[in-house]
Amino acid sequence: MNGPRLGDLTFFNAMYLDRPGLEGVRDAVGRADWPGARRELATYLRRRESPKWFSNWRDRKDPFHRQEVELVDVGDEAIEKVDLDLANKAVRNTLTSCKVEQVFGDTIDWELNPIDYREWTWQLSRHPFWVTLGQAYWKTGDEKYAQAFVRQMTHWAENVMVPVGEDGNSWKDDARMGSPMTNCWRTIECGIRMGQTWPYAYHYFLSSPSFTDDAICLMLKSVVEHARHLMRWPRSGNWLTMEANGMYHVGVLFPEFKEADEWRFVAMERQYKELDEQVYPDGAQIELSSGYHQVSLRNFVMTYNIAQLNAQPMPEDFAAKLERMYDYDLYLAMPDLRMPALNDGGWTDVRPWMRNALEFFPEREDFKWAATEGREGKRPTTLSTAFLYAGHFVMRTGWTPDDAYLFFDGGPFGYGHQHEDKLNVVIYSHGKVHATDPGNYPYDDSQWRKYVLSTRAHNTVMVDGHEQNQRGKPREQYVVSEPLPHTWVTQPSFDFVSASYEDGYGPERDRSVTHTRSILFIKPDLWVMTDFLKANDGQEHGYESMFHLDTLKADVVGNRKSVETRNRDAGNLGIYGVIPEDSEVDIISGQEEPVVQGWIPRGKPYECQPLPTAVYLATGSGVTELTYVICPIAKGEMSPVSYVERLSPGSGLAAGRIAMKDGRSVHYGMRLPGSGPARSGAFESDCDAFAVIESVQGEVSSMHTIDGQPLTRQGASVEVGHRLLEKSLSA
Numbered sequence: 267m268n269g270p271r272l273g274d275l276t277f278f279n280a281m282y283l284d285r286p287g288l289e290g291v292r293d294a295v296g297r298a299d300w301p302g303a304r305r306e307l308a309t310y311l312r313r314r315e316s317p318k319w320f321s322n323w324r325d326r327k328d329p330f331h332r333q334e335v336e337l338v339d340v341g342d343e344a345i346e347k348v349d350l351d352l353a354n355k356a357v358r359n360t361l362t363s364c365k366v367e368q369v370f371g372d373t374i375d376w377e378l379n380p381i382d383y384r385e386w387t388w389q390l391s392r393h394p395f396w397v398t399l400g401q402a403y404w405k406t407g408d409e410k411y412a413q414a415f416v417r418q419m420t421h422w423a424e425n426v427m428v429p430v431g432e433d434g435n436s437w438k439d440d441a442r443m444g445s446p447m448t449n450c451w452r453t454i455e456c457g458i459r460m461g462q463t464w465p466y467a468y469h470y471f472l473s474s475p476s477f478t479d480d481a482i483c484l485m486l487k488s489v490v491e492h493a494r495h496l497m498r499w500p501r502s503g504n505w506l507t508m509e510a511n512g513m514y515h516v517g518v519l520f521p522e523f524k525e526a527d528e529w530r531f532v533a534m535e536r537q538y539k540e541l542d543e544q545v546y547p548d549g550a551q552i553e554l555s556s557g558y559h560q561v562s563l564r565n566f567v568m569t570y571n572i573a574q575l576n577a578q579p580m581p582e583d584f585a586a587k588l589e590r591m592y593d594y595d596l597y598l599a600m601p602d603l604r605m606p607a608l609n610d611g612g613w614t615d616v617r618p619w620m621r622n623a624l625e626f627f628p629e630r631e632d633f634k635w636a637a638t639e640g641r642e643g644k645r646p647t648t649l650s651t652a653f654l655y656a657g658h659f660v661m662r663t664g665w666t667p668d669d670a671y672l673f674f675d676g677g678p679f680g681y682g683h684q685h686e687d688k689l690n691v692v693i694y695s696h697g698k699v700h701a702t703d704p705g706n707y708p709y710d711d712s713q714w715r716k717y718v719l720s721t722r723a724h725n726t727v728m729v730d731g732h733e734q735n736q737r738g739k740p741r742e743q744y745v746v747s748e749p750l751p752h753t754w755v756t757q758p759s760f761d762f763v764s765a766s767y768e769d770g771y772g773p774e775r776d777r778s779v780t781h782t783r784s785i786l787f788i789k790p791d792l793w794v795m796t797d798f799l800k801a802n803d804g805q806e807h808g809y810e811s812m813f814h815l816d817t818l819k820a821d822v823v824g825n826r827k828s829v830e831t832r833n834r835d836a837g838n839l840g841i842y843g844v845i846p847e848d849s850e851v852d853i854i855s856g857q858e859e860p861v862v863q864g865w866i867p868r869g870k871p872y873e874c875q876p877l878p879t880a881v882y883l884a885t886g887s888g889v890t891e892l893t894y895v896i897c898p899i900a901k902g903e904m905s906p907v908s909y910v911e912r913l914s915p916g917s918g919l920a921a922g923r924i925a926m927k928d929g930r931s932v933h934y935g936m937r938l939p940g941s942g943p944a945r946s947g948a949f950e951s952d953c954d955a956f957a958v959i960e961s962v963q964g965e966v967s968s969m970h971t972i973d974g975q976p977l978t979r980q981g982a983s984v985e986v987g988h989r990l991l992e993k994s995l996s997a
Contacts, residue, residue, distance in 0.1 A: 269424050279295075280490060290306035307482075311486075312472060312473075321469050321470065323469045328340060328341050329342060331343060332571070333564075334571065337397075345405050350405075352398055357411065361374070363385075366383075377426075377450065379449075388450075391422070391455050393467070396415050399414055399415045399470075400471055409474065412475075416471070420481060423484050426448055428451055434449075435499075457496060459512065460513065460516050461514075461565065468485065494525070503552070503553060503682050504544075507565035509536075510532075511566075517529030517531075518576050537566060538584060540562070553684075554609055555609035555680065557610060566591075570588075589623075592623035596616055596620060597651045600699070608675070608703065609684055611683070612706055617636055621637040623637070624637055631644035650756040654749040655677070655746060657677015657752065658674075659752075659754060668696050670791065671693070674690075676752050677750060678744055686735065688734060689726045689727070691795070695837055696838075698836045701839065702866065704724070704865075704866055708872055717865060722862070725814055729808070730807050734769070736769050753954060758789075759789055760786065766781060767780070768780040781800075792924065794896075794936070796936045798891055799890040801886070807890075808883070809882075809883070815878045818832075824910075826852075827844075827850060828843050829851055835901070842895040842896075842907055843910075844895060845892050846892075848885070854879050855879065864879040891918075893922060906928065913946060915945040915946065919942070921944075923947075930967070932958070933946045934957045935951065953972040958984065969984060
């Protein structure tokens with residue numbers, strides 16, 4: 267059985283044959299002259315002046331350098347730089363999917379799964395190599411590239427059948443070409459083909475004599491099947507934005523079809539609705555992935571741009587709704603203008619996105635600053651930022667590469683592509699990431715994929731050897747209608763954040779322990795982070811608190827309670843444990859047994875490399891408190907911290923003194939809410955956290971209390987400038 271399923275009669279009857287320019291098609295259809303109808307339609311398509319596309323096939327110019335197109339690079343520069351070796355491989359049916367090359371020989375098996383990785387099969391049918399062939403054709407004029415495209419496109423359309431009665435998204439072990447069983451028609455691939463690769467390929471080859479009348483009509487039959495499939499089977503999340511974008515493109519580019527108006531209307535309706543349904547008020551996409559945030563954003567933008575190019579009607583505030591997504595990109599970014607690799611996301615460079623944002627919001631000086639790397643515009647004046655619905659909190663000292671930055675995840679699990687990593691942190695300073703996130707790994711069943719998804723791979727806490735376990739609920743339950751409980755305070759001299767995880771650990775979702783993490787940032791150079799681990803059952807539990815350090819070498823220092831990285835050509839990080847006497851830290855790197863630990867996806871595709879990981883081990887019943895003083899260390903310098911001293915103010919409280927090498931002392935107190943006032947030695951305040959900076963001269967040089975609560979020492983009010991009788995305020 268050959269595809270497409272759409273026969274000539276049904277295909278041509280789906281058109282407005284009374285449309286000006288289609289008279290020859292109408293007459294041929296009236297005679298049932300199908301070769302003549304195909305010839306007339308192809309002639310019409312080559313002659314028509316509208317709708318418009320971004321590349322002009324008549325003069326072979328592609329002036330639109332579109333950042334929003336994900337799968338391929340486009341524009342005149344991309345054509346000039348096209349990889350002809352890659353194009354020549356495609357001519358020989360040597361194709362790449364998921365970064366793995368396959369030599370097919372004379373016949374491509376579109377259902378092949380050569381590496382036992384389903385994504386390889388699925389993504390092969392996104393057809394980016396057809397764009398490469400098209401760009402090579404425009405650059406060289408060599409018909410071999412057009413012939414290869416037509417051969418492959420014809421073979422795909424004739425041998426990969428659109429599913430009937432189902433969405434095509436489930437994997438089929440018995441899929442084979444030419445049968446109803448296929449793995450090439452997932453709705454995500456349909457959207458990508460229609461919104462990205464196929465329109466470019468179609469316009470690249472429209473001037474080629476190799477792209478014959480029959481080939482054009484064959485491709486267009488499949489396009490119609492795509493639009494109908496996408497209309498019938500919408501999904502949700504980032505998939506829906508790709509599906510709707512693809513369907514909208516078909517409706518705009520081929521208005522000759524009677525269904526085109528509906529395709530455009532429904533697709534735009536879906537996209538406009540999703541701008542609110544899957545984007546929180548704070549701008550974060552509900553999957554809470556730095557990568558899939560961009561997927562949804564780029565598909566919103568692609569829909570907008572093709573509509574604008576062709577003067578199609580749109581909701582007036584469509585573009586305005588994009589602004590908060592660009593805000594999230596910029597203000598979540600580290601000082602090097604990369605976003606942390608959150609959930610199944612990579613380390614996303616926001617500069618291209620800021621250039622894209624300027625097309626919509628040219629008045630935004632902060633966007634311009636980021637887009638031009640500071641050459642134009644104005645540096646953002648906002649420093650620390652909270653995205654309350656996402657539960658993403660950013661502490662920073664500034665926007666230069668040497669500034670300090672901490673990301674904290676106190677939010678919901680996310681709608682998709684989630685990792686079990688609530689209360690995770692990412693730390694950056696002096697031009698580099700120090701406490702890192704594993705980011706993404708291919709979606710296979712390997713130990714590396716399982717590791718990347720796990721709590722074990724993140725900078726948070728495990729309980730009794732168990733991971734967090736939030737999976738298994740309906741996806742809608744992972745989307746919040748209001749921010750989760752948290753505390754967030756930002757001031758010029760300090761920031762404070764606190765949030766909890768209480769959804770259970772291990773396969774049984776054991777809720778015996780609630781983890782609360784509180785972080786006090788004493789600007790510009792100290793974070794005090796406390797983990798309160800409350801055993802709700804009164805039993806003793808074991809805890810592992812992890813810091814995955816992006817360095818080649820890290821050493822345990824300070825009586826096996828502290829860690830410092832040892833970068834020679836970059837800044838470093840010190841993590842000084844203010845932990846119980848019977849607790850200690852170890853460094854694990856490149857371990858596979860008894861459990862995988864100390865790795866990061868890096869290097870070649872499907873490769874992980876060892877990564878020094880500091881693991882703090884502790885046991886306790888009641889409330890166990892683990893505090894870490896985290897200090898950036900400039901390149902080539904020693905740590906500013908001399909030593910840390912642990913105090914014991916009581917259950918649910920954390921207190922200590924940090925002795926700095928410049929002679930200052932920092933006294934801090936934190937509390938678990940409901941544990942009474944925070945205390946540190948003789949200091950006390952009815953707040954969640956405070957810090958007092960003692961100068962070399964024994965004076966209070968600064969003090970910080972959450973929510974401006976008063977601070978006392980031995981019952982007397984403490985003020986800045988207060989000279990103390992004792993050298994040490996902790997007495």
